[in-house]
Amino acid sequence: MRRVLAWVAGxxxxxxxxLLLRSELMTVDIPQPEGSYTDVxxxxxxREDPSVREEMTRGLVSTCRLLVNAGVVEDSFRQVEAGVFxxxxxxxxxxxDRRELRGCLRDTRxxxxxxxxxxxxxxxxxxxxxx
Amino acid sequence: xxxLSWLVGVVALLGSGAYLxxxxxxxxxxxxxxxxxxxxxxxxxxxxxxxxxxxxxxxxTVRATAAAPRPPGALDRLRAAPVxxxxxxxxxxxxxxxxxxxIPVLLGGGFVVSGIAWLIERxxxxxxREGVEQEVATELxxxxxxxxSLVPTEAELLAGDEEFGDDPALRVxxxxxxxxxxx
Numbered sequence: 001m002r003r004v005l006a007w008v009a010g011x012x013x014x015x016x017x018x019l020l021l022r023s024e025l026m027t028v029d030i031p032q033p034e035g036s037y038t039d040v041x042x043x044x045x046x047r048e049d050p051s052v053r054e055e056m057t058r059g060l061v062s063t064c065r066l067l068v069n070a071g072v073v074e075d076s077f078r079q080v081e082a083g084v085f086x087x088x089x090x091x092x093x094x095x096x097d098r099r100e101l102r103g104c105l106r107d108t109r110x111x112x113x114x115x116x117x118x119x120x121x122x123x124x125x126x127x128x129x130x131x
Numbered sequence: 132x133x134x135l136s137w138l139v140g141v142v143a144l145l146g147s148g149a150y151l152x153x154x155x156x157x158x159x160x161x162x163x164x165x166x167x168x169x170x171x172x173x174x175x176x177x178x179x180x181x182x183x184x185x186x187x188x189x190x191x192t193v194r195a196t197a198a199a200p201r202p203p204g205a206l207d208r209l210r211a212a213p214v215x216x217x218x219x220x221x222x223x224x225x226x227x228x229x230x231x232x233x234i235p236v237l238l239g240g241g242f243v244v245s246g247i248a249w250l251i252e253r254x255x256x257x258x259x260r261e262g263v264e265q266e267v268a269t270e271l272x273x274x275x276x277x278x279x280s281l282v283p284t285e286a287e288l289l290a291g292d293e294e295f296g297d298d299p300a301l302r303v304x305x306x307x308x309x310x311x312x313x314x
Contacts, residue, residue: 017152021155021156024156025155025156025158099158102157102158103158103159103160104158107158107159107160108162108165109161
């Protein structure tokens with residue numbers, strides 16, 4: 001009886017996990033309004049010379065923006081403070097693309113570079129006008 | 132120590148499995164791949180450990196059984212047992228009305244048929260070889276190339292050109308190809 005209960009519990013955990021993954025890994029394309037954009041702020045740590053931190057971060061951003069089919073707005077990449085960078089991508093990313101971009105930026109795609117996404121938000125023209 | 136090893140293995144398996152799920156959930160594929168490899172390695176190690184443990188248990192059981200005392204007199208019982216004197220008992224069906232096909236019969240039949248086929252092949256090959264060879268030789272002679280070349284060589288053309296073209300002795304030396312006649 002205990003063995004059956006253990007199997008049932010394990011199966012329940014697996015099913016719940018699969019359902020969670022299914023909802024989280026969905027790749028539905030939600031069209032965003034024309035003129036929308038997404039602002040991203042990331043904090044990075046490098047195990048290299050700090051002078052190459054910005055270059056490594058640019059490389060990471062260039063890699064990840066390809067995954068979501070978005071381009072970094074020219075001259076939007078800037079250093080907010082030491083180790084914190086901000087940039088803007090167009091067109092604006094929907095919820096699922098934001099998840100993918102966040103995962104890509106936090107992943108270990110560039111050796112010796114760890115990034116944490118502090119903020120990622122999509123701004124539509126209506127949002128911008130309402131400010 | 133063994134229990135500690137098992138504990139570490141199980142914890143590593145659960146931890147790597149949980150992190151595998153978390154990293155996939157967060158779309159962090161590189162981390163998920165790394166942890167997935169660790170998860171698989173731990174799983175293989177634990178499964179190997181389980182199999183080895185079971186084999187050791189079986190070995191212990193066999194050794195314990197081998198050391199146990201056995202009832203004596205096995206040789207006497209064997210000698211006292213009735214001897215089966217009828218060879219190939221499966222060839223004697225209990226019911227003569229039924230047709231039985233046994234593997235030895237099939238094997239023997241196959242051996243005999245193979246021998247007959249080999250004998251026929253040898254006889255047919257020895258009787259047909261001479262006639263076949265003669266026929267092939269005749270056909271080859273019909274399609275053989277002529278003994279002389281079909282066209283004159285460059286040297287023959289040069290020798291037969293203009294100055295010596297009318298020399299009959301040279302014609303004889305050059306042969307029919309230089310004269311333009313077919314052999």
